[in-house]
Amino acid sequence: MDKVVSSAADAVADIPDGARLAVGGFGLSGIPSVLIDAILEAGTTDLEAVSNNCGVDEWGLGRLLFAKRIRRMISSYVGENKEFARQYLSGELEVELTPQGTLAERMRAGGSGIPGFYTATGVGTQVAEGGLPWKYDTDGNVVVASPPKETRIFSTAEGEKEYVLEEAIVADFGLVRAWKGDRHGNLVYRRSSRNFNPLAAMCGRVTIAEVEELVEPGELDPDDVHTPGVYVQRVVALTPEQVADKRIEKVTTRPRPQQGGDPVQGSDDAASFGLGG
Template identity: 70%
Template sequence: MDKSFADPAAAVADIPDGASIAVGGFGLVGVPIVLIRALLRQGTTDLHVVSNNCGLDGWGLGELLSEGRISRVTASYIGQNKDFARKYLSGALEVELTPQGTLAERMRAGGAGIPAFFTASGVGTMVSEGGLPWRYNADGSVRIASPPKETRKFGSLGAEKKYVLEEAIVTDYALVRAARGDRHGNLVFEKSARNFNPVAGMAGRITIAEVDELVEPGMIDPDDVHLAGIYVNRIVQLDADDAADLPIEMVTTRPRNPVAQEER
């Protein structure tokens, strides 16, 4: 089955207002920016996004956020996105913060058909006991708080530990970014872009991938596949300019001293 689409607009055209979407990427790495911008152009709004974070101001998911297209975010941290923090603290955005490993496993479990699982992460904190602010009022008071979760002890007698029950995440759609893909939807991710992309792709009922390189079936060794085509419904090849749009989140090099360079 050829799952390739001619352009990103066609690939996201049926995503409706109010849809839940799992989005791959970590910071600015492995972000499906072309699909995000196609969604922005078509005007889709009231989105419930599940992603490790929400991009940066003016890039990635931050582009949808700044236009008011996202109403709820499930993420592991807010990071450098000042607009994300501002909207959350002012009550304009509902945010469910969850431990990073738990978030990844919730998406993976959703794709694997596991409805819930127990984990030690968050036990004894507001993650398990409830009370995490999901939405604030404009005056800073908490409007919606997270509910308490079921906990249970496991282990041999005398060495029992408490664990918290976390529900799996399944979304209406998923958007991911890969280095290579074939027309059957098998994907290969490049280095650190293999972060939340595979699990986000597993979580979506309809998964859409943008790829730097689209190849014919059989050209990717099965041992190299990071996300099997059974999870991927649509695939779009990026042009050279879009594939090269890879900004750096934080530049850590020092500016060179021209005087010192001349003295050498």
């Protein structure tokens, strides 16, 4: 039952070229940055990544993207990565954009053994009707477009309503980062890092978790566990230096007020988007 692996390099050593990875995190919060770097060092390529976003230009999945190790992305938000936009528009990267809630449910369904589900999100748009550009050529022509999806009318309390069929996502490997974890693979996430990490852990056939604090079995209150160990096959305990190496996606500042209410000139409070893991 002891699932602890000696290093991140050992944990990802059997990930082959062409694998589909489900990667947790929200913005830069809770991303498995150590495992991502280990994949980068291993030279693994031709990857398909399923993740809410693709990191930023110099951190997270953005590092694999910059090295051109990712051939395809399934994600919902890509606005913080200029290299992502460049590769997509120049025909170097295939991208399946998916509404965020739909993406979350597709991952959850994959981990629950549910092959698909109907949702109202996307009905009447190219999400359902097809035609979303998945891949361009170098001249800007669409060479791969999303196919039309099955729709169906259901009777609801508000009357008959149209829904679109979405297929579940199952990944070869799930990569997640947890605040705490035990040797059996039970995981606890912190704040916004809980958004997509549990889903990535569920839908991976083999799930690898990097944990900021490794505890012994029995030390975690079962009521606090977000991902049960049954979903996790490997655990990597991070060093204090690895835990501390976190990035801020976007920094904004504002004047710091004095006690009397007047701002102190030249002094800033820092706020950030993407913290929590």
